[in-house]
Amino acid sequence: MKEPITPREPKKVDPEEGAGWRLIGAPSTGKGKRDHRIIKSLFLMDGELAGQNKKLQAKYDAWKKLADFETYEVKDAELVVVAFGSIGRIAKNAVRSLRAKGKKVGLFRPKTLYPFPEKALEKLAKEGKRFLTIEHNLGQMVEDVRLSVRKHADSDLFCVYPGNMPSPDDFEAPILRALGRK
Amino acid sequence: MSRITVSEERCKGCLLCTQVCPVTIIRQSERINQNGYKVAEVPAEDMAKCTGCASCATICPDVAIEVWRGKKPKPGSKAA
Amino acid sequence: MPKTQGAASAPKTNQTGEELVFTRPASMVDRATHYCPGCHHGIAHRLVGELIDELGLKENTVAVCSIGCSVFLYNYIDVDSVEAPHGRAPAVATGVKRARPDKFVFTYQGDGDLASIGMAEIMHAANRGERMSVVFVNNTVYGMTGGQMAPTTLIGQKTTTCPGGRCKDREGSPIRMSEIIAHLGGTAFCARGSLDSVKNIRQAKKYMRQAFEVQTKGLGFGFVELLAGCPTNWRLSPLAANKRITDEMIPYFPLGVFKEVEGDGTCGSMLAPESAPGAEGGK
Ligand SMILES: Cc1ncc(C[n+]2csc(CCOP(=O)(O)OP(=O)(O)O)c2C)c(N)n1
Ligand code: SF4
Ligand code: SF4
Ligand code: SF4
Ligand SMILES: [Mg+2]
Numbered sequence: 001m002k003e004p005i006t007p008r009e010p011k012k013v014d015p016e017e018g019a020g021w022r023l024i025g026a027p028s029t030g031k032g033k034r035d036h037r038i039i040k041s042l043f044l045m046d047g048e049l050a051g052q053n054k055k056l057q058a059k060y061d062a063w064k065k066l067a068d069f070e071t072y073e074v075k076d077a078e079l080v081v082v083a084f085g086s087i088g089r090i091a092k093n094a095v096r097s098l099r100a101k102g103k104k105v106g107l108f109r110p111k112t113l114y115p116f117p118e119k120a121l122e123k124l125a126k127e128g129k130r131f132l133t134i135e136h137n138l139g140q141m142v143e144d145v146r147l148s149v150r151k152h153a154d155s156d157l158f159c160v161y162p163g164n165m166p167s168p169d170d171f172e173a174p175i176l177r178a179l180g181r182k
Numbered sequence: 183m184s185r186i187t188v189s190e191e192r193c194k195g196c197l198l199c200t201q202v203c204p205v206t207i208i209r210q211s212e213r214i215n216q217n218g219y220k221v222a223e224v225p226a227e228d229m230a231k232c233t234g235c236a237s238c239a240t241i242c243p244d245v246a247i248e249v250w251r252g253k254k255p256k257p258g259s260k261a262a
Numbered sequence: 263m264p265k266t267q268g269a270a271s272a273p274k275t276n277q278t279g280e281e282l283v284f285t286r287p288a289s290m291v292d293r294a295t296h297y298c299p300g301c302h303h304g305i306a307h308r309l310v311g312e313l314i315d316e317l318g319l320k321e322n323t324v325a326v327c328s329i330g331c332s333v334f335l336y337n338y339i340d341v342d343s344v345e346a347p348h349g350r351a352p353a354v355a356t357g358v359k360r361a362r363p364d365k366f367v368f369t370y371q372g373d374g375d376l377a378s379i380g381m382a383e384i385m386h387a388a389n390r391g392e393r394m395s396v397v398f399v400n401n402t403v404y405g406m407t408g409g410q411m412a413p414t415t416l417i418g419q420k421t422t423t424c425p426g427g428r429c430k431d432r433e434g435s436p437i438r439m440s441e442i443i444a445h446l447g448g449t450a451f452c453a454r455g456s457l458d459s460v461k462n463i464r465q466a467k468k469y470m471r472q473a474f475e476v477q478t479k480g481l482g483f484g485f486v487e488l489l490a491g492c493p494t495n496w497r498l499s500p501l502a503a504n505k506r507i508t509d510e511m512i513p514y515f516p517l518g519v520f521k522e523v524e525g526d527g528t529c530g531s532m533l534a535p536e537s538a539p540g541a542e543g544g545k
Binding site for chain 3: 185191192194195196197198201202217219234236237239240241242243244245247248249250251252253
Binding site: 023024025026027028036037038039040041042 | 320321322323324327333336337340341342343344345358362365
C-alpha cells in the first residue's frame, strides 16, 4: 500500500557541510594543513567498536518518534484488527463491511514497521481492546504486536499464505471468530 | 663507501633481503625483537663490502632498511 | 625525479657527507604494518607511496581501499582514504572521481576482491574508461579470511576450500585479469608485474607509474596487476613463497604490458589542484 506523498521545501544546502569530513586531499603544509582523513566502517581498536555501536543506538532511539500508523473505527471497537501494507487495505474493507453490519471492530494499520508504533498500540490495549493480527506470511509482525500489548492483552493471528491474494470477504469469518472469542 | 641500517623494531625476519644482496653480507642475527622476530643484520666487519645497490631495501616488505652512500664511492664500486 | 628513492624532498646528507639513497617515502606513515613476515602487500604499499611522492600527488589524492588484508592501506598511506565494501572499490572510486575530477583516485584491491565478488565492478569501470588507477595485488588466495580458493588460484594449488588442489573441470581455470582488462575499450594502460625479485619490483614500479599517469593525463583507465606472495596461506616460508611466484605463477601469468594507449589527453586532462573547484575551506 502506498502512502500519499507530502511535498515539502527541500532543506537549504550548506556549502560548508562536510568541511570536517570531506575527502579532497590532505594538505601537509600551509594554512589548510591537516591529518589525512579516513572514511571507514572497520573499528578494531579497543573500545572503538563499542563507541560506534553506542552512536548507532542513539540514532535508533532518536528515530522511534518517526513511528507512524493509521486507525480506523477503533474508538468503540471491542476487537482491533492489526494489518499492514496491501493486507491492511483489504482488512480495512473487511472492517468497513462488518461495521455496516453493526459489529464493533476497528483497524490499526502501522505505516512504519521499524520503528514500530508500540506506544499507540499499547494505549489501545490499556483501554481493554482485544487484537487480531492478519498477515500475508506465516506470522512476523504479530511478534511486535504481542510485545507491544503484552502487559494488557494478547493477539490472535490469521495468516494468508504468500502466493494467495485474499479478498475482504476472506477476512470476515476470522474477524468474527476472534470477536466472538471472549 | 656505502652502508645500510636495519630497523630492528620493524624487521620481521623474513630473510628476503639476505637472498638479494650481491655481496651476501646480510644474515639473520640471534637478536629477537619485541614482536618475537629474529632480525636481520650486517656484521660490522662486512659492512665495508656494501655496494649501496639498495636491492635489500627494495625487496624488504617492511621498509626496515635504509641505504646510505658515501660521498666518494671507491673506484670500481658498483655504487658509483 | 628525486635521487633519493621514495623521498619527495631533496636527498638527505649527513655530516660525514653520506647520502641517504633509500628510505621510507614521505607519504608513508612511520608505523609497523600488521602484515605477516614476507607479505608482499608491504612492498606494494611502499611502491604506491614512492609514486605518490615522485608524482607530487600526496595532497591531491583520494585512495579507495578494498576488503582484504590490505584494507588497512589507509593506516599506512598518508592520504585521504575511503573504505569500500567488498569488491565495490571501482564503484566507489567512480563516484569519487566523478564528484572530484581534479583528484587523483586509485583503488588497491586483492584478487578475491577484484576478480571474485567485484568482477562486475572492475569490468564496467574499465569499460567505461573511468579516469582512475587500479593496483591489483594477485596472491592467488583470499588472504584475510584464511586462504580460501580465489578465481586466480592455480591448477593443483591446495587451499582450505580446494584441499585436494584446484581442478580445472570442477573449478575452472585461473582467471588472467590483465588479459581481460586489456581488451576493454576504456582501458588506457594495462600491465602485469611481479614482486618476487628486485628486478621485477623495479619493473613493476614502472608499470604502476604508467597506470597512474594515464589518469593524470586524462587518457583513461589505468590497471596494474602485481603477482604477490602470501606465505602464511601458502604454508611456505617467505623465501619459498618468492620461489613459487618465479617458478609457478609467472609461467601462467606472464609479465608485461598488455595495453598502452597513446594520446594527448584530449578527452580532458586533470585540473591543476589550485584551479580545482571546492578546494579545502569551501568555495
Ligand atoms: C560482502 C563480503 N563478503 C565476504 C567477506 C569476507 N572476506 C573478507 S576479505 C575476503 C577475501 C579477500 O581476498 P583478497 O581480495 O584476495 O585479499 P587478500 O587478503 O588476499 O590480500 C573475503 C571473502 C566480506 N568482508 N564482505
Ligand atoms: S645495499 Fe646492496 S650490497 Fe648493501 S647490503 Fe643491501 S643488498 Fe647488500
Ligand atoms: S627483508 Fe626486511 S623484514 Fe625481511 S629480514 Fe630483511 S630487513 Fe627484516
Ligand atoms: S595472510 Fe597473506 S596476504 Fe594477508 S598479511 Fe598474511 S601473508 Fe599477507
Ligand atoms: Mg588475495
